[in-house]
Amino acid sequence: MDFGPFFLLAAMEGAVGAAVLAVTALGLSLVFGVMRVVNVAHGEFYMLGAVIAWWVTSLLGVHPALGFLAALIVSPLIVGAIAGAAERLVLTRIHYDPEATIVATIGMLYIIQQAVLMTYGPDARPVQPPFDFRIQLPWFGYSGYKLFVILAAALLMLAVWWGLTRTRVGLMMRATQFDRETARAFAIPVDTVYGGVFAVGAMLAALGAVLVTPIQQAHYLMGHDPLLLSFIVVIIGGLGSLRGTVLAAVIIGMSDGIISVFFSPTLAKIIATLAVAFVLVWRPQGLFGERPA
Amino acid sequence: MSGVLALLGGPRSAALHLGLIAVLAVLQFVLAEYHHIAMSRILVLACFAIGFNIAFGYTGLLSLGHALFFGAGMYGAGLAAQFLAVAGPGAFLIGLAAAIATTLIAGAIALRTAGVSFMIVTLMFAQAGYLTVYYFGAYTRGDEGFVVDATMRTLFGLALNDATVRYWIALALFAVCLVGALAVARSGLGRVLVAIRENEERARMLGYDVYRYKLTALVISGAMAGAAGAAYGLLFGYVGASFASIQYSILPLLWVLMGGAGVVLGPFLGTLAMFYLIDLTSGVTTAYLLVVGLALIALILFFPKGILGTLREKLGARGASWLP
Numbered sequence: 010m011d012f013g014p015f016f017l018l019a020a021m022e023g024a025v026g027a028a029v030l031a032v033t034a035l036g037l038s039l040v041f042g043v044m045r046v047v048n049v050a051h052g053e054f055y056m057l058g059a060v061i062a063w064w065v066t067s068l069l070g071v072h073p074a075l076g077f078l079a080a081l082i083v084s085p086l087i088v089g090a091i092a093g094a095a096e097r098l099v100l101t102r103i104h105y106d107p108e109a110t111i112v113a114t115i116g117m118l119y120i121i122q123q124a125v126l127m128t129y130g131p132d133a134r135p136v137q138p139p140f141d142f143r144i145q146l147p148w149f150g151y152s153g154y155k156l157f158v159i160l161a162a163a164l165l166m167l168a169v170w171w172g173l174t175r176t177r178v179g180l181m182m183r184a185t186q187f188d189r190e191t192a193r194a195f196a197i198p199v200d201t202v203y204g205g206v207f208a209v210g211a212m213l214a215a216l217g218a219v220l221v222t223p224i225q226q227a228h229y230l231m232g233h234d235p236l237l238l239s240f241i242v243v244i245i246g247g248l249g250s251l252r253g254t255v256l257a258a259v260i261i262g263m264s265d266g267i268i269s270v271f272f273s274p275t276l277a278k279i280i281a282t283l284a285v286a287f288v289l290v291w292r293p294q295g296l297f298g299e300r301p302a
Numbered sequence: 303m304s305g306v307l308a309l310l311g312g313p314r315s316a317a318l319h320l321g322l323i324a325v326l327a328v329l330q331f332v333l334a335e336y337h338h339i340a341m342s343r344i345l346v347l348a349c350f351a352i353g354f355n356i357a358f359g360y361t362g363l364l365s366l367g368h369a370l371f372f373g374a375g376m377y378g379a380g381l382a383a384q385f386l387a388v389a390g391p392g393a394f395l396i397g398l399a400a401a402i403a404t405t406l407i408a409g410a411i412a413l414r415t416a417g418v419s420f421m422i423v424t425l426m427f428a429q430a431g432y433l434t435v436y437y438f439g440a441y442t443r444g445d446e447g448f449v450v451d452a453t454m455r456t457l458f459g460l461a462l463n464d465a466t467v468r469y470w471i472a473l474a475l476f477a478v479c480l481v482g483a484l485a486v487a488r489s490g491l492g493r494v495l496v497a498i499r500e501n502e503e504r505a506r507m508l509g510y511d512v513y514r515y516k517l518t519a520l521v522i523s524g525a526m527a528g529a530a531g532a533a534y535g536l537l538f539g540y541v542g543a544s545f546a547s548i549q550y551s552i553l554p555l556l557w558v559l560m561g562g563a564g565v566v567l568g569p570f571l572g573t574l575a576m577f578y579l580i581d582l583t584s585g586v587t588t589a590y591l592l593v594v595g596l597a598l599i600a601l602i603l604f605f606p607k608g609i610l611g612t613l614r615e616k617l618g619a620r621g622a623s624w625l626p
Contacts, residue, residue, distance in 0.1 A: 119595025
């Protein structure tokens with residue numbers, strides 16, 4: 010294949026990765042923005058979303074499209090419920106202390122991961138794509154499902170944006186993010202908002218994972234890379250800035266895809282992790298952050 | 303004599319800590335073979351935890367990247383032994399130097415941030431270090447790791463694959479780290495570190511160069527972690543990427559939290575307790591990391607001060623004289 014089409018293929022693969030990453034990282038960014046805590050278990054909620062998607066589709070045993078649709082609804086709901094329960098049981102009791110929260114969510118990471126290992130097992134299992142449709146380009150055929158992922162991710166992000174800026178619940182979230190004490194004084198149930206935001210953040214991770222399972226199999230260790238990449242994206246985009254997160258996800262996702270194809274994937278990750286460290290040190294508000302930290 | 307006593311934190315503390323070292327020296331003649339080997343591992347890993355405690359327990363620096371320093375020590379020593387044919391003591395010193403240099407560079411940059419940012423920066427540095435091990439897979443053999451040649455694993459003519467030699471060396475290293483930590487905790491430096499932990503702004507107002515003190519604490523911490531890594535690689539003869547993975551950044555945190563952060567004996571007790579807790583449960587399930595997760599949450603919820611921290615609080619002023 011010539012350089013041009015090859016680059017196009019790499020860019021398309023990168024765009025699919027970027028779309029899933031944007032949805033996943035948005036969840037992490039939302040939690041950090043509103044609650045000011047870092048959720049290290051975010052990758053495990055992603056993994057849980059994928060595993061539940063496999064479980065739902067194989068349990069129903071119906072047409073792949075129906076199964077996928079069911080997974081798209083059931084999986085985020087279950088993951089959201091688990092995350093909400095974890096938030097009530099653990100995070101409220103440590104009063105969202107930033108350091109204690111990191112330690113506690115590391116604990117959740119291991120518990121979820123190992124619980125899945127004990128029940129689901131160490132195998133990687135695929136989910137049938139909802140439809141088989143190939144788009145024939147002049148140089149190569151491309152999976153129509155992958156293009157659907159990009160579209161679905163864009164719709165999801167629009168929905169989140171609409172929810173945050175146009176609804177009453179979104180207003181409560183933004184008020185809590187802006188000033189927790191004042192929000193409480195205006196009778197906004199800050200504790201409930203916290204629980205809800207943590208659940209919604211996990212649900213976004215689960216949604217990203219359901220979208221990815223027909224491309225990448227569900228496996229109990231699959232949460233590791235999305236977690237690191239989400240960290241990278243959220244920090245480069247500016248902690249708590251949703252617009253920055255989406256923008257950074259596109260940049261990081263695309264460049265990760267392209268560098269991995271043309272150079273070494275390990276080198277791509279080394280560069281990305283070091284970039285994050287240096288962004289945090291010299292530009293703590295992130296590259297696209299709106300206000301200095 | 304009184305100088306030495308003051309260094310060890312007074313008569314009670316001196317008796318307790320030196321007593322522990324003496325008990326551990328005698329214990330090796332009683333322990334069954336399995337526990338004998340386990341104990342030498344615990345003693346080396348406890349040095350790692352003692353180092354972590356200097357940063358986290360005394361200075362309040364929660365690093366999520368100490369595997370980088372442990373790994374720097376291990377790979378420094380292991381690669382020197384493997385490719386430069388440097389035997390025991392030289393390889394150990396190269397590992398230690400590598401760890402100190404790594405801590406100095408990573409620390410000088412990471413300490414420009416604080417709080418959550420500091421945690422993420424250290425995490426990212428450690429991740430970059432871990433990936434670097436893979437990147438140079440031709441030498442390090444990545445995940446698979448390499449076995450350090452037995453001819454290089456000697457110390458002044460003593461073969462390090464002998465269990466008794468190994469135990470004595472592990473104990474000697476542990477004694478140096480424990481007494482070193484005790485001396486740091488009791489010194490003027492230690493008091494400034496605690497002042498920074500309790501209120502950084504106040505320490506700065508009093509005229510202390512907070513950045514320099516934190517870097518000093520981090521370098522002492524990284525040196526102990528690196529010494530533990532170098533010793534682990536040379537004593538047990540295996541160097542692998544898993545020792546540089548994020549899990550080895552979390553484990554010292556867990557050990558210190560369990561034993562008691564900011565207590566000199568805490569890291570040892572935590573390492574010992576956690577080792578046998580995992581050992582016991584691994585008979586029941588292979589998912590031993592589940593225990594790690596449960597322990598982390600239980601500790602942060604119910605015993606944020608750990609075993610010895612809680613005990614010291616209960617004992618009041620007497621507790622402080624036994625457990626600095």
